[in-house]
Amino acid sequence: MNNDIERVLYSQDDIKAACQRLGADITRDYAGKKPLFIGVLKGVIFFMTDLLRELDFLADIDFIDVSSYHGGTASTGEITLVHDIDTDISGRDVIIVEDILDTGRTLAYLRDRLSERKPKSLKVCTLLDKPEGRVVEAKADYVGFNVPNEFLVGYGLDYVEYYRNLPYVGVLKPEVYAN
């Protein structure tokens, strides 16, 4: 385990099992459809690839990059669009894929933005949901794990852009971000 990590919340095996469960649920719910999966960069990269390989159909993929953090452990509240999708989503079944749902601001922003483009349906799949963090209303349709109100890193989640490539989700030692 990395020295800066206080404890591992979800191991590689836990995450794999969650991806299998969510992949099976989505495969069942979208039978006969051809949804577009929109991953929210950058935190989603590992979850996106692992989840989509658990689907039993061919998936369309795109990415959107929004930023809300600007480096720290608390969200600033202001969302900026860094990179838009290039797929036309009108009339499409769309699934937003997120690493973590916390304050809900990112998802609320994305829902507003994407709904304007008239998709046929718009659902959300998140690996992690932190319900206690919610500031605006936001709900995911598919959730891997409900997580406690702590700052998490690994498996895509970063602290000042580090720790993303840890293969598990863990809690950072408080002294790491106190410095």
Ligand code: XMP
């Ligand atoms: P909101 O607050 O908009 O958060 O629901 C969505 C985005 O904020 C980031 N986030 C975190 N990143 N550890 C992280 O590394 C966390 O505990 C955490 N909580 C929120 C993340 O990018 C997410 O997409």
Ligand code: MG
């Ligand atoms: Mg994110």
